[in-house]
Amino acid sequence: MLDEDGNIISFGEPRPATEEELQIGDLVSLMLSRILDDDGGDDGSSSGQGGDNANGMQCGPNATHTVVAGDTLFAISRRYGTTVEALVAANNIINGNIIVVGQVLNVPCSMGNELPITIINNPPQVGDSPPQIDCTGFRATSPTDGFPFGPVTFFWDPPAAGDFNGFRINVYNERGELVGMFETGDPNATNVIGNMSTIGGGFSFAWEVVALAGGVPVCVSDRISLFRESPPEQGPPPQEEKPKPICGNGKCEAGEDAEYCYVDCGNFA
Known part of the structure; x- marks a missing residue:
């Protein structure tokens, strides 16, 4: 806490920086680095040109990164000097919070080499972190x-x-x-x-x-x-039972003869 003259009079409890605060710090650091490079006048180019960064890693049309445990798109974008938006677009990522260990990501430079900053509509709370996916053993x-x-x-x-x-x-x-x-x-x-x-x-x-x-x-x-096994065999369809002839109805029907039904089929000639 500062007094009215700007002097530090007390300290608050330490806490981890939020994702948004890290992005702002990176932005300020990168801008200061570019100002210092311009003042130094080595060759008139800034440290952000060509996708270089402090880790010596470089984004570009052929650059790739293999995801390891603990990686996030934001951390990868900082490492290569690009943006989360560029990583999402180049790899057809639907949910920016989900990347898979072992996944190989294309790492393009952002359009116009703009500063690697992401607009966060809902910044994570202190202590939050993206869910980690480990497919080992699946x-x-x-x-x-x-x-x-x-x-x-x-x-x-x-x-x-x-x-x-x-x-x-x-x-x-x-x-x-x-x-x-x-x-x-x-x-x-x-x-x-x-x-x-x-x-x-x-x-x-x-x-x-x-x-x-x-x-x-x-x-x-x-x-x-x-x-897959063959479907069960289907037996022949059941035969329709034919009606039995009725002896004594005055008709010599199919299946009747004089021996079976003399009344209907006997020869009275």
């Missing part, structure tokens, strides 16, 4: 020996970490076309039941399990290719 486990022509339970090993809101089984035919989906909204589920008699004709299929976060696929297992 794999489909059963079935692996074939599909029945009917209900089957799909099993999987869950991912190591993530704020998931469900899982989905995708089933593909031999042409790679999606023909069936079986979904659960349980974030802790490790199995779901599907009916393999409802996915159309054919014998060869493949399945995979997908982890969902905010309704968006964030982890996908390897596909398992299996054969």
Whole structure:
């Protein structure tokens, strides 16, 4: 706290800087760096040209970054001297809070090399951090020996970490076309039941399990290719029972003869 003369008279409790405060600090630091470069007059260029930054990493049309645990789009944009908007646009990212460990991101420079700052409409509160997704260990486990022509339970090993809101089984035919989906909204589920008699004709299929976060696929297992058993054999349709002839009605009907019904079919000539 400062007094009316600008002197420090007390200190508040220390706290982590918010994402918005970090961005403002970066902006001020970068602007001061450019002013100092201009005053120094090495070659008249600023430190931000060409996408260079203090870490020596450079953005550009061929630059990429492999996501590791703890990465965020904001941290990556600072590291390469670009913007979150440029990363989102170049990688078709739907939710900027979700990136996957091992994911390879294109790292373009922002349009016009503008300062790497993001407008945050709802800045995170102190202590908040984007959910981390770790797909390690995520794999489909059963079935692996074939599909029945009917209900089957799909099993999987869950991912190591993530704020998931469900899982989905995708089933593909031999042409790679999606023909069936079986979904659960349980974030802790490790199995779901599907009916393999409802996915159309054919014998060869493949399945995979997908982890969902905010309704968006964030982890996908390897596909398992299996054969489906043949549908149950259908017997011949039941024969319609023909009405039996009535002896004594004065008509010699099919199935009647004189021996069976002399009254109707006897020769009285």
